[in-house]
Amino acid sequence: MSKEITSRESDYSQWYNDLVIKGGLADYSAVRGCMVIKPYGFALWENMRDVLDKMFKDTGHQNAYFPLFVPKSLFEAEEKNAEGFAKECAVVTHYRLKTDPQSKGKLMVDPEAKLEEELVVRPTSEAIIWNTYKGWIQSYRDLPILVNQWANVVRWEMRTRLFLRTAEFLWQEGHTAHATSEEAVEETKKMLDVYADFVENWMALPVIKGVKSENERFAGAVDTYCIEALMQDGKALQAGTSHFLGQNFAKAFDVKFSDRDNKLHYVWATSWGVSTRLIGALVMAHSDDDGLILPPRIAPLQVVIVPIYKGDEQKGMIDNKVNELLPKLKALGIRVKYDDNDNSRPGWKFAEYEMKGVPVRIAIGARDLENNVVEVARRDTKQKMSVSMDAIEFYVKTLLDEIQLHIFNKAKTYRDEHITKADKWDDFVYLLDSKGGFVSAHWDGTAETEEKIKELTKATIRCIPLDGEKENGTCILTGKPSEQRVLFARAY
């Protein structure tokens, strides 16, 4: 192996960090809690972003861009939202540096350049956007507004982890405005479906759609819908959220429209977002002790071809064959690279591309040429196959689809096996401590009980599943009556 990876069993958390850093996805930076997204990680994010962006546009949304800074007076306008984010705000207070008279070559904040009003670096953009929408909306003819923004946001976190929780992260945030509550709720659910579609069919990660309990709701939302995924260590991860904001922001920013009846009403709102956190989920859900396993549909590189040769003559023959092959693969839309760098040996390259999770590796040696075959290796199962070169491009194309499906099915089997019902408190606790995963249990519906369970077990309600059946039962902690099971888990 070219680079040591900690195994999942010995230290899951270190395994994750090893994959992210040694796999070339991201790195720590000199700024506390902020990461550098490296080219390979960014190429992955670009693929994810491009698919999502198309989905948003196909559902009628347009992109726009709003300021990075939110003046404090706007930030505090919607009280719950402000309260929810106040403790993690980076705040700009000055607009100039000057030469430090005490220290040659150093700069200091110029005390004379203090802002009259402090600026919050956006942790989310509802405030600045609804303050803008006020100017865009007069009549029902101006509705709906279906806008999305791709942006960086900052939430000051004390304990950070690459991708999963960083002070700055990249995300998209949709912010829509509607004439009716029904239409806004419909939008909220539609975007949840878009997220679920994307995460399942592109990231190969099965999710459960649900609604958050009050405790876990987005600050300022009436309802938070979410998709929840399961990692290999049995912990849950929230992969995306879609919020029905009611008229909270319209009231905070006084955004009204005149309806067909010529009466003024407050506008209804939604917001929804996914972030670079999804990359953390991807890494944790699929990878193994040898490195990343990336789903072909979003992998920056889908196929790598490695030549195995002695001397220039063999190399020349392999080059000729590969030069025939490359355009055929590319014509099928396959992202392929021929790695004939002679600084490193095939074994080193094999380990490197395993580490990076490239779905398919093709090795071609001199004897293969004679036999008109290549060696095809799958990253997910590590299976190796000798395959005829004739129509190899179609074989590879089909194999990529098969790998995508296989990765999804594997994650789904694991996930399904880790949703367990519990009806007694002892079982509940034991399940969380041993098997992990989602524990499906009755809950009396109160914030107090949820809080108490969290204190006792570190598990939270991940969601009230949308497809959950009505079933009479008694709360796992208090024994009070309940009408539906909810999903508990320890979570990232």
Place this chain on the structure above:
Amino acid sequence: MSKEITSRESDYSQWYNDLVIKGGLADYSAVRGCMVIKPYGFALWENMRDVLDKMFKDTGHQNAYFPLFVPKSLFEAEEKNAEGFAKECAVVTHYRLKTDPQSKGKLMVDPEAKLEEELVVRPTSEAIIWNTYKGWIQSYRDLPILVNQWANVVRWEMRTRLFLRTAEFLWQEGHTAHATSEEAVEETKKMLDVYADFVENWMALPVIKGVKSENERFAGAVDTYCIEALMQDGKALQAGTSHFLGQNFAKAFDVKFSDRDNKLHYVWATSWGVSTRLIGALVMAHSDDDGLILPPRIAPLQVVIVPIYKGDEQKGMIDNKVNELLPKLKALGIRVKYDDNDNSRPGWKFAEYEMKGVPVRIAIGARDLENNVVEVARRDTKQKMSVSMDAIEFYVKTLLDEIQLHIFNKAKTYRDEHITKADKWDDFVYLLDSKGGFVSAHWDGTAETEEKIKELTKATIRCIPLDGEKENGTCILTGKPSEQRVLFARAY
């Protein structure tokens, strides 16, 4: 007209603002100096970004992402760069807000959450990136690094203008690292050529390639190459810059590599960027008193079809015809919209799409259907033509190319007519005050003279043209000897 636009002659500056705001490109925001880029403006930026991004990738670059914040100690490491940007830095000093005990429902900066080291919101990313590259570069095998970043940056400006000068703007910044000076200079020039290619062939804006004088050089650069464009009011606008940074940042951040000879050398650097400022240039260069004129290759919408009818029967027949037409246009890659919104009349729509600079408008009436023709109107020349519906899609496709070329040629003719030689000081001043544009004059090569000329005339040296001929002459101000003319202009 649906919306009043100030004419260029009466108030050029107000004309520009009217176009940006009423054309739906951008709007002022609640944050001093920051703008909201509206969906139509952002769609334009997306088209520009996508073309540039492909050009960067085709020249071997990869995208990555670096932190928004630069710790003050890193920011000040490269002294000239720090000095150049210190006066326009937004500075984060605190990481938390808290409830204001004096004022119900209000928040205040929590004095206990003061950062030990202040964070500068990046005005440009050399410092944070070179601090990162230090960890990426050990050997010549790690070079070159060819990385680009799409990001927001903040430069606190006292006087701002939508797109042209805003406190926050969007841009891309390429940052490359090389083993030799020659290779870095080659990269610097290559990216200047990429910018010139993009601005001329996609934005239809002719540019002059040149080198900046010392006064106008990027803070921390050894050489700044630039492309300069001319606006309709005779003022110049710098459309893009590419910097050869020498070893300045490598030395400031101690970035060395061991070469083939096993000796340690400092790494050579370039950086290059274009920003949303280009949208301002686009608006100013091509538009007229009726609104925007957008080059087809980057226009969000290339063709709009407007039906002209009385009653549902006529509307139905037109719909049928348009539904045949739309897929044919789209199949040729044409961005087209059928605007059959019945809330507004055709005349209003015509003015609206003129305002928005949609290159081609097609009107279809009931009589047109009988005659198998449509009315095609060009935005740039305002020409209207009656065109047979047979193969109309090919007609439109060719017309879009013709419009692209016509817009470029018009701008080029204007630009070429506004490069004037001056050999006497009085002529020089008179030209700047009357005709405007670039004045080509000899200069003694000193910063003092350039400064003096700027004081006297508000004109700066826009560049020393790369294709300028060597020619002996005498400085326009001092009469001292000079070997090449340089281009002076008043500039945005």
